[in-house]
Amino acid sequence: MNTTDEDVASYVRSSTADQDEQHQLDDIDEWAERNGIDTSQIDRYADYAKSGTDVGREQFRALIDAVEREEYDRVITWEISRLSRLGSTYQEFFEAAADAGVVVNVTNGWTDTIRPDGTGKLIADISAAVAEEERRKLISRVNSGIKRARKQGKWLGETPGGFERNDQGYLRPILNPDPDEDGYLEIRAALEAIEEGASYRATADGLTMTRQTLSRIHQDDERRGWYLDARADDARVSEALEIVNDGDDAHDRVGGER
Template sequence: MQAAAYARYSTEHQTDSSIAYQMRKIEEYCDAHGITVSARYADEAMSGTNTQRPAFQSLCRDAAQRKFDAVVIYDISRGSRDVSDWFSFRKQMALLHIQVISVEDHIGDILNPADYLTELITVGLGQHHVLTSRQKSMDSIATKAKTGQFLGGTPNFGYTIDENGRYVIQPAEAEVVRTIYQMYAAGKSYGEILDTIGEVRGRRGKVMGKNSLHYLLRNERYIGVYSWCKYHHKIMGKYAGNIPNENAVRIEDSIPAIIDKDTWEAVQMRMNDKKQRACNKAKRNYLLSGLIECTECGASYVGHTSTNKRGYSTRYYCCGNKYRNHTCHAKNINAEELEAFVVQNLKHYLANVDFSQMAQQIADEINGATADLKAERKELADIIFQLNNGTKAILKGIDYPELQEEMFRLRVRKSELEDMIQRGAEHNPVSVEKLVQLFQNAMERLDTDTKQVCKSMVKIYAHSNGDCDLEVGVHINGCGSQI
């Protein structure tokens, strides 16, 4: 019997030695029972209340390909501490006729009432342990929160934390905060504020942009209000939206204030009025939103509308980094002209191209990956390593355009390789006939569903000089021809 070994640890009290111990016990069990371990998977510092773990997901994908006959774990809690997730996994493996084995726990047939009950109790106790530990931890944190103490993470811009866990005003940053509030209260726009404060970097090393200003202007801490856990964002490790927390803590005058309450009220009144006006404004349609890439900084272009004093509006596309934080200097592109150009050329291209020949070229490129995918897997591992190093550098405050551009390129290539490896693992070659049908459907829907056709087929590159010297490509899974 060929088996996959899976190990996991989750808390700061465990280390990678926990993985080694689990793997050793699994190996000993398999040796004693004549089982060959053909694959090993391990998730480090990953919670058992959520199945979105890289190695666990990889295990499930390989199981679907029947790469092994059994999955061996040290105990049920290593697989999952959530009852529903555990039995969903068990059902998935049962449908694939893959046996699940635990070194420490009895796992029988889930269709057998006695075995099912035993297993249910075991995994239920694991979930009970998680809930109990979480409750104790939350109670302890809540006690500290009610005293207004800093509870970890990154302090807000404008503050530092002293040795007693208390907020202390950072003078230079506080002055920037006051400038932002005063200018906004006086009717200045986000763009004017950003031009005034310059390239100020926030706590995570990124240059402040329009999104940063929005959250900064809504933060009650700047008027001395301490709040904790306003919302429940996750339930048992899974995102649940913003659910109001009935046990939230809110203490006024607990933090040294940077902004006076009159300025705060003026700012909130203007923001609420602006929000209302935005809700009442008719939503503009941008055909190519998210499809234009700035080659100067790698950001996506976003759609915006400007209105002059006479009330005439102009739609245009603007580099996302230029709009948010003024760190890019690419020129804006007139939306009417660009959209007309793209649609006209796309129609011309689809009307004159040989669908069969193009589909065959694309299929040959996609299906032509190396049979064992060794080269692709090695390149993917190298890219993941480079991305991790780049992320560490950015977190340390090392951030420059060339790094962002390279990170963008690596992320795109990573996605391409993952798709390629997934397709190769599934042994599901791309069909030339289906590609031809795809192009024919796109041709038929171009006038009635223009935005969706463009979204699925078009990628636009705006050159760093900002001119409308554009490359428009028709792409299928990253492969395509240039117009």
């Protein structure tokens, strides 16, 4: 039983499926234990792979509804931005908490307590605003870097089968593959076999890629041409394929400088 004799809820959110929310849960539990709250009695709300700007987060909406019904005395979250990155829903939550007399605790922030009378709210607002501004700047820097890399002809995103990125970030065909990877020429041979009537399943048995991946390449007119014709409309791929079209010295130059 909670030594504080309170009804307590917690909320965590991850922005992507790859993010691990366990550190949020651990911080919340550590804070609760330090403050005499039995962690087994906390009602847990969590939204996974959800943006902080998503107003329709199911668990967050359920938490607001429960707060409005005055089911809780306290809500604990890891960071203020976990609640919302959208001003309207952020204010909606805190207005509901204030009206219901709910204390909000933040385990990783400039202030750890926002009370119904508004104590701590200004600092929380400033913290949220600073975090959002830093996020906007980060997104701007990332977007600028992507635009710059594309302008320079560098390959971004997932590397196509049979290709690799060299140290400078440019796409190059793999002409001397390791045992655990598919080379450009092996994929070309597989596609040629399929063109001659071989099945995807039988052909994929000789590759590390799946039958589904091989099928997608073969059924994509543009990508199929990368291998069968060594030609591409994408300038980055076309430049990479120059080494294949050059002839006998291809193996000696693969992976070299631009």
